[in-house]
Amino acid sequence: MGAPTENSSNGFSPEITLGKLRKMAAQVILLGKFLLRLLDAALVFVTNSLAGILGSSSMRRHFHLMLSALVLFGPLLNFWVSKYSIFSNGNHFLYRKFLKSTWGWTCVFSGSFILLLSISARHPPSLLLRHLSRMGVVGLLWWCCRRLLTLLEDASGTCYEPVTPSQDIQGPASSVQPLLLLHEEQTRASCLSANMVWRGHEVSQDVLVVSLCCLLLVEEMSVFGLHLAQAKALQRSPGAPLRFIFLLCVLLLAVWMLLLVCLLAYFPKFPSQHLGGALGYLVWRGLYQGWFRLKASPGLPAEGRFTTEEPQ
Incomplete structure (x- = not known):
């Protein structure tokens, strides 16, 4: 009689505690399932909506025109943006983490989307290798463009050394920009390493690759709506991983658009940015509107993918 009384006085009952734990665990599991279903429903709704927008004919026909207008008139935003904005700092996280690796991010996300789409279908x-080869073709062409533009800037440029005006110089001449002393024997690498100024015929490689990646993402993601229609006809689910990577690609597209606006508005360079945007447009036009439409090519994103019959 002493032991039960002692357990009751201490408020400890093993059977009741285990029962409560089971009930709590069951409630947590039910709550988790409910949240997962809610998140899955939200993912399905968002991705279906975005797939309809990106797969629409008006989007594919006019996106390059919208991007061209942004590159053409984007530098005018410099008259309205603030010099003290966080995006006016060249060391901002957005530039340091994304600008120098734009093609790498695009290749990883779009390649993952192509892979999961092929697995789902x-x-x-x-x-699969045929469609993945488009990434290799675009990457090789981007590397060639970057090398050619670098060689052009090295061949056409000249090195200048800033000269500090003498303190005894009076008048308005002392308030102007410091003079530059010419160094003809310097190369671009040695000039920049010596903290001097290199001036040449420059084409903005940043605007080029960001514009090209935006156009590429729209082209590659436009087929997701067709995949959803085919999966519905075959009574199959595309799967959450494919929907999630598609959503990440859309978010990456939004980041590239924001990055392009910031480059044009806060760091305007005329006409190098316009030339970079035009070259990116020409690369996209020559590939997706030209060569990829031919038989001897990797093909367009929708080519050979979508049927209404179950694959053998």
């Missing part, structure tokens, strides 16, 4: 490996 049960495509053969040959078709």
Whole structure:
């Protein structure tokens, strides 16, 4: 009689405690399932809506025009932006983490989307490699453009050394920009390493690659709506991983658009940025509107992918 009385006086009952824990665990599991269903429903709704927007004919026909207008008139935003904004700092996180690795981010996200899309649609490996080869073609062409533009800037540029005006110089001449002393024997690498100024015929590689990546993402993601329609006809689910990577690609597109606006508004360079945007447009036009439409090419994103029959 002493032991039960002692347990009751201490408020400890093993059977009741285990029962409460089971009930709490069951409630937590039910809550977790409810939250997962809610998140899945939100993911399905958002991705279906975005797929409809990106897959629409008006989006594909006019996105490059909108991007061209942004590159053309974007530098005018410099008259309205604040010099004290966080985006006016060249060491901002957005520039340091994304600008120098724009093509890498785009290649990883779009390549993952192509891979998961092929797995979801049960495509053969040959078709997967064919569509992935588009990333290799665009990457190779971007590398060639970057090398050619660098060689052009090195060949056409000249090194200048800033000269501090003498203190005895009086008048308005002392308030103007410091004079520059010419160094003809310097190369671009040695000039910049010596903290001097290199001036040449420059084409903005940043605007080029950001514009090209925006156009590429729209082209590659536009097929997701067709995939959803085919999966519905075959009574299959695309799967949460594919929807999630598609959402990440859309977010990456939004980041590239924001980055492009910041470059044009806070760091305007005429005409190098316009030339970079035009070259990016020409690369996209020559590939997706030209060569990829031919038989001897990797093909367009929707080519050979979508049927209404179950694959054998």
